[in-house]
Amino acid sequence: LDERDAVIRPAMLWNDGRTGPQCVEITQRVGAERLISIAGNPALAGFQAPKVLWLREHEPHHYARVRRVLLPKDFIRLQLTGEYASDASDAAGTLLLDLKRRDWSDEIVQVLEIPREWLPRVYEGPEVTGRLTRAAAEELGLPTGLPVIAGGGDNAAAAIGTGIIRDGVISSSLGTSGVLFAHSDAIRLDPEGRLHTFCHTVPDAYHLMAVTLSAGGAFQWLRNTLRGLLPDLSYDQLVGLAEQTPPGAEGLIFLPYLSGERTPHRDPLASGAFVGLTLRHGLGHMVRAVLEGVVFSLRDGLAIMRELGLNLDEVRAIGGGARSKLWRQLQADILGSPITTMAVEEGPAFGAALLAGVGAGVYPDVRAAVAAGVATRDTVEPNAQRLRHYDELHGVYRELYPALKPTFGALAAAAEE
Structure with a gap:
């Protein structure tokens, strides 16, 4: 200004x-x-x-x-x-x-x-x-x-609206970006800088975030790209195709780095890729690979949180991804954790309202506001067989970024010419 x-x-x-x-x-x-x-x-x-x-x-x-x-x-x-x-x-x-x-x-x-x-x-x-x-x-x-x-940043406010104010409960937000959000009573720093450590909106508390830059954004990119040929194509239709496709998309993997990536690579030059594409793969495989690839990226962040000593009992889903039954199940199966949805879906706005209630004297503190206002709705459990399958596939996924990193840099340089 x-x-x-x-x-x-x-x-x-x-x-x-x-x-x-x-x-x-x-x-x-x-x-x-x-x-x-x-x-x-x-x-x-x-x-x-x-x-x-x-x-x-x-x-x-x-x-x-x-x-x-x-x-x-x-x-x-x-x-x-x-x-x-x-x-x-x-x-x-x-x-x-x-x-x-x-x-x-x-x-x-x-x-x-x-x-x-x-x-x-x-x-x-x-x-x-x-x-x-x-x-x-x-x-x-x-x-x-x-x-x-004062309020809070979108993810910090959403954490109030979903009750992420104690260790062991984290949130998974799938909007344009994807965010895993964990509360911490003390500052926990990742010396490699793969996770964000911020102040929480709870006074004197902190939070850690793993950030996937293109989550729902990757799904939106796919839909928008196809709409040039299929103007009436909806997200529900794409999800329906993915539901008809086997877990693992028959060997097709998607890297969701359409805007570079933060967690875990910290690489603005990283780019998206379909790997394993063959003649047997169709649109349903591509859609499922995109949805799975986004959650694989979140799993990378979850692993780092565990490295830093954070416990995990429950994941609470918010954002557009929480509204999709398939994406909730994918999170349960790939992250290996129960996925709980919230009674109030608009976590950031609800969290801001609860903070306002504290500031206006309706509640004595943030924890009292959360206890009075936040409620869960239902829970999706992981499927043991699919979890084992995704464990193997995630191992392959993790090998792809190091292998393609030099290529990403070369392509970024070529695009600038």
Whole structure:
């Protein structure tokens, strides 16, 4: 934002991969180990800090006008309250937050030469950050002075809406991206940076995330690609074809790296691939391979969580993937865990509402809000025979990325020519 809080340019989204060189620069200037020890994460293209550096390098005329840097929901907050504020969970995704202090890292912002005054004040998720202004209240038809709470990032808010506030229960979200989300009472860092460690919206708690950049996005890509030939093709029709296809898609594997990948590879140049395609394979095989490939990627993240000592008793499914009976069963069979659905499907919005209830005094704390409002619906159990089959197939899946990594780099270079 400029000095009058006007938007300077369109936002660069979380899945924008253009900031690879800036990630290298951040790593060199801060130090790889030091960065993870402070911010909990390596430099990745989706974070805010490399985007600020990209703007400084490539659009200096825009950079010269910057006076404030806000995350999207916090820009909405500014319109509601006139206050510059963020919450610890969302701020942790900027790469500028000191996780232990739950505030901006003086060291990182100084090394990267990002003015501290550009950054908003950081609050805990249920804290009140301001009140609805008269102008905003009149426009929205709401009472002036209504409290506006800090809230959380989408996944952290969803964790409140699904009850991920204790060890042993994790959530699996299959939207555009795929996310495994686990609560932790203490900071747990992956020294290799394969998992994200962020502040939770529960005060003084933390969470770990494994992120697959193209989950539902991969399924959407397949549907959109086919719609050029079959305009009326629906997701339900594609799922129906996958249901008629044997587990493992008769030897066809899909790598879902259509936007690069975060967990476990941290590779913006990784790309998607069908491997094992033969004349016997048809559309149903391709659809099933896409759905299975996404869950194989989630399983990679789950393995790293277990490496770090996290227990797993139950997976709670949210997002578009939770609405698909087939995708729920695939998660149970591939992850080897019961998959539970929630009584309220819109986890992020529900979680934000519960946080607001805490901030408004309806509940004494986040745990009380979750106990009062969150309920599960039904559970899908893994099939032992299919689990054994997917164990073998996942071993093959894991061999493919290392084998294709040089090819991904060569193809990315060729695409730039």
